[in-house]
Amino acid sequence: MKKIIKNNVSFVGYIDWELQKFHGDDYNITSGSSQNSYLIEEEKTALIDTVWSPHSNEFVFNLKNIIDLKKIDYIIINHGEADHSGALYTLMQEIPETPIYCTEAAIKSLTGQYGEHGWRFNTVKTGDELDIGNNKKLIFIEMKMLHWPDSMATYLTQDNILFSMDAFGQHLATQELFNNRVNQELLYKEAIKYFANILNPFAPLITKKLTELKSLNLPIDIIAPSHGAIWLKDPLQIVDAYEKWSNSYQEDQITIAYESMWGATAKLAQMIADEINTQNPNTKIKLFNISKSDKTEVMAEVFKSRAIAVGAPTCLNSIPSSVSGWLAYLKSLKFKGKKAAAFGCYGWSGGSVKILQKELQEAGFKVADTGVAPLWSPKDEDISNIKNMVSELIKIFSVCNRGYFFNLHSLESIMTFMSPKSHANVI
Numbered sequence: 001m002k003k004i005i006k007n008n009v010s011f012v013g014y015i016d017w018e019l020q021k022f023h024g025d026d027y028n029i030t031s032g033s034s035q036n037s038y039l040i041e042e043e044k045t046a047l048i049d050t051v052w053s054p055h056s057n058e059f060v061f062n063l064k065n066i067i068d069l070k071k072i073d074y075i076i077i078n079h080g081e082a083d084h085s086g087a088l089y090t091l092m093q094e095i096p097e098t099p100i101y102c103t104e105a106a107i108k109s110l111t112g113q114y115g116e117h118g119w120r121f122n123t124v125k126t127g128d129e130l131d132i133g134n135n136k137k138l139i140f141i142e143m144k145m146l147h148w149p150d151s152m153a154t155y156l157t158q159d160n161i162l163f164s165m166d167a168f169g170q171h172l173a174t175q176e177l178f179n180n181r182v183n184q185e186l187l188y189k190e191a192i193k194y195f196a197n198i199l200n201p202f203a204p205l206i207t208k209k210l211t212e213l214k215s216l217n218l219p220i221d222i223i224a225p226s227h228g229a230i231w232l233k234d235p236l237q238i239v240d241a242y243e244k245w246s247n248s249y250q251e252d253q254i255t256i257a258y259e260s261m262w263g264a265t266a267k268l269a270q271m272i273a274d275e276i277n278t279q280n281p282n283t284k285i286k287l288f289n290i291s292k293s294d295k296t297e298v299m300a301e302v303f304k305s306r307a308i309a310v311g312a313p314t315c316l317n318s319i320p321s322s323v324s325g326w327l328a329y330l331k332s333l334k335f336k337g338k339k340a341a342a343f344g345c346y347g348w349s350g351g352s353v354k355i356l357q358k359e360l361q362e363a364g365f366k367v368a369d370t371g372v373a374p375l376w377s378p379k380d381e382d383i384s385n386i387k388n389m390v391s392e393l394i395k396i397f398s399v400c401n402r403g404y405f406f407n408l409h410s411l412e413s414i415m416t417f418m419s420p421k422s423h424a425n426v427i
């Protein structure tokens with residue numbers, strides 16, 4: 001069924017309540033998701049994006065119930081990744097002559113994934129327009145590397161809708177569709193998790209792109225991303241959030257992540273948490289066992305933190321493989337402006353703390369000189385080391401270099417800086 005977004009624009013995507021993994025097994029989905037596709041029916045009819053291939057038949061069947069497929073004049077592919085282009089092959093078997101509008105990189109992506117079928121591609125660049133009648137047009141805006149080389153957004157004039165593709169999305173299934181009709185805490189939890197795990201590596205580009213988008217002076221009534229809730233109420237709140245998040249964002253939080261073989265390093269992690277609480281009771285503390293926690297959730301907490309402490313015992317003259325993998329993922333997310341410290345117990349040779357410190361430095365963290373490495377298990381003589389390490393961690397270094405720093409609980413702090421309607425809805 002089609003769900004009206006505004007006037008002649010409707011949602012025709014797939015709400016995926018059962019999805020549990022994304023990007024292979026790398027991203028753990030906890031609130032469902034959606035693959036948003038939109039239909040615009042003016043004098044000309046345009047379809048924006050499709051859905052993931054497992055839902056191809058259902059997508060095309062549903063579309064046929066809404067419209068005679070032959071009436072679709074244009075297909076807009078904002079992004080070639082499989083979750084949005086997966087149903088294109090099935091759709092194009094029905095309407096092979098329908099022109100496809102996308103970036104040059106998307107043509108390579110689509111033909112690479114689905115083969116050469118003589119589809120009628122039309123390459124678009126930033127500022128290119130497509131007239132759809134009734135005095136409305138589509139304007140294309142390249143969003144290169146946000147988060148793929150082929151990414152772009154499409155803007156619908158008159159209705160003032162920005163189809164923003166992956167940007168501003170969340171992995172969140174909602175039948176209600178709009179941001180003001182879902183639980184706000186969950187909405188922002190998923191939006192932050194999505195940003196931290198998918199977009200943060202490209203944060204410097206996001207800052208530039210947001211500046212470019214603003215320079216276009218486009219009035220925005222709705223931001224319609226490719227996943228999750230559509231931003232209808234105060235849509236620029238998510239743009240404001242992205243400005244903050246892409247600028248070395250942090251809150252007064254320290255995340256402790258550790259692995260433990262026989263409980264000693266786990267005990268040490270708890271002692272570090274207690275010491276943080278003693279030295280700075282206002283600092284929010286999150287503590288995770290790496291192999292027992294969802295890494296995407298943990299990384300969202302790392303993203304919000306101003307510092308992290310990572311612990312691992314020495315194992316086989318190295319660190320446990322669960323921690324090595326976790327650190328590789330941490331490195332790929334390119335967090336900036338955060339401090340880190342290392343800790344871990346050992347039985348005879350030791351060495352895990354040095355390995356952790358090196359890895360954390362390579363991941364872009366400013367690493368505390370003090371590490372805590374007790375023999376066998378933490379004892380009274382380790383207390384002063386713990387105090388020194390925590391003291392280094394909780395020092396606020398130049399308010400996150402140049403970023404933003406919030407002392408409140410995350411949702412409260414986000415709501416505070418978002419002050420709805422503090423600006424006209426012009427991006």
Ligand code: FEO
Binds near residue numbers: 079081082084147148
């Ligand atoms: Fe939602 Fe980059 O695909």
